[in-house]
Amino acid sequence: MAYRQLPLGSLIVNPANDRHGELENETAAIAQLFATQETHMRALAKDLVAKGEVFEPPLVYPAGDAFIVADGNRRTTCLKLLASPRRAPTIELQQFFAEQRQQWIGKFPEKLECRVESDRDRVDDILYRRHTGVQGGIGQSTWTDRMKNNFVIRTGKSAGLNVADEIEKRLRAAKMAPLRRIPRSNLNRLLSAESLRNRFGISVRKGKLELIRDETDTLRALQRVASDMATRVITLDDVWDTDSKLEYIDQLDSEGVLPKVTPKLKNALSAAAAVPPVAASKPNPKPAKPIIWPHLIPHVDYGIVWPAHLHRHREIWEELQFRLELASHPNAISVLLRVLLELSTDNYISRIKLVGIHPNDKLANKVAKVAADLHTQGKIEKKYLSVINKLQHGDAILSIDTLNRYVHSPNFNVSPAHLKMLWATLADYVVLCLKA
Known part of the structure; x- marks a missing residue:
């Protein structure tokens, strides 16, 4: 000091x-x-x-x-x-x-x-x-809950599970741990968010570290990261913020280091088979009542990492997910949904450097071109591509034209039910654009 x-x-x-x-x-x-x-x-x-x-x-x-x-x-x-x-x-x-x-x-x-x-x-x-x-x-x-969450996401410091400790234990059990000491704080920082952990084939659920990809591929990926950090190939500067973390992870992905996104079914099936059947005399428990979420975006972790260039996107997202209630602010929500859709689409276009987009293209045309590229890249199925393309039809209730009318038409009434249906349709598209 x-x-x-x-x-x-x-x-x-x-x-x-x-x-x-x-x-x-x-x-x-x-x-x-x-x-x-x-x-x-x-x-x-x-x-x-x-x-x-x-x-x-x-x-x-x-x-x-x-x-x-x-x-x-x-x-x-x-x-x-x-x-x-x-x-x-x-x-x-x-x-x-x-x-x-x-x-x-x-x-x-x-x-x-x-x-x-x-x-x-x-x-x-x-x-x-x-x-x-x-x-x-x-x-x-005093830090708010969001500020504290920003700190935990950036640094990996929390009072819960120590991810680095668990990874080191698994690597040692598999005799794959590096000879030099692993900088655990750097490893925790790199794997501070669930969406980042998922790319390495791991997840933290109910306070436990779980493998969600093939075990061999996952351990090899973690071994590479542990080795890079132990030998100082990767230092704190390389994992300091979200952009630097993504740059390193994307590099590993381009080298074929990360496990393939294929569910690990073998253990899941074995676990299911090991569960004893429920006795016939016991009545089935009543299903839990679904939580009624008053906002447009459900309270679900969509796995989005928020780097610096998505700051405004994140603010709009959080207003739609946590602050603005559909019953009280349908007009504001309709406008913000339209803005989020366009900003997300533009993010995909700029990050992917998608060609064939003209400055004067209407939003519906840009969405169609981005959806086509997502399908070409294998990120959406043909059926979902067809659903997105149908949004271009102005005569449909669920369409991009509906969003435009919400913004520009003085005589068009905003329907919370239609907004929820629009989000249900657009959610996967928006998330993929934000993850580009």
Whole structure:
């Protein structure tokens, strides 16, 4: 641990701040802090001006010639905008910071005392123990459940099953463990999300690690990862954020390392055969009542990993899955569903670099071309392709034209039932586009 006076310009507001999840750059991170906490940010800026100092040094780690702010992003942001008000995300905020800067007494600081930690695992351990007490925005803000979840997904740190420990045990039992020590924190970080674990053929269910692909193929894939990490071919920098994790996993996939996506039926059938039949005298238990979910997107894990470029997609998704209720906000939901469909389609087009798409193509045409490519790639069946293509017919109740009318027509009534049917039809398509 060391405390250093660092130039304000060398500090980077963290684009992967757990307050908001991964974003593409510092500018987006600054804008997001104000989008979600403008009142607190204004209060903090006023407090900094009134006191003329920062009472708690930001926690930073080196990144080349600069330093990423791990903790203290709000303080750092306020100081940066006081130093350069034009960097504020809105004209109103630019005026606010310009006025506050004029009230600063004495020389404005060009450097800021920071706590510098080079070990990123230590940085995460420190973050894990902080964030208690809001104090009207002047103190550190308490993390919400989503912020805590962002932290767990990014780092793999949780109080539950230690995935790395379980993998090492299985590799040792199969005599496939590397000779050198496996950096468990890095392995947990890589396999921090269920969708990432699934690509290696493993899953965490009810607190236990399960194999969901062929055992031999799965262990070979895990052995490769363990070896890469033990020999430092892959380091913390290579699995620090979602984009870097996906880049490494995609590379393994291109090399044929990952197990094929084929259900492992042998053990499942054996387990089923081992279950004793229910006695005829016992009545069958009543099936559990289905949970009535009031939002458009059901409370189901669709296995989507949310890298920085999908930040807005994720916000819309979470509004549709957790916040907006169909009974109260059908108009807002209809518009957001239309936006999510188009953004997802455009994501597939840009990530896959799909040819034959014209800038003036209507959404229905783009969806048809993307669906055709998904079918060509073997990701959807011909039957589902036919279902998607039928959405182009404007005279059908369930169609893309229906979504357009929800947005543009003043006389078209929004039907929650139709919205649910539209989502049921589009869900697989949207998820595949987001996973591209």
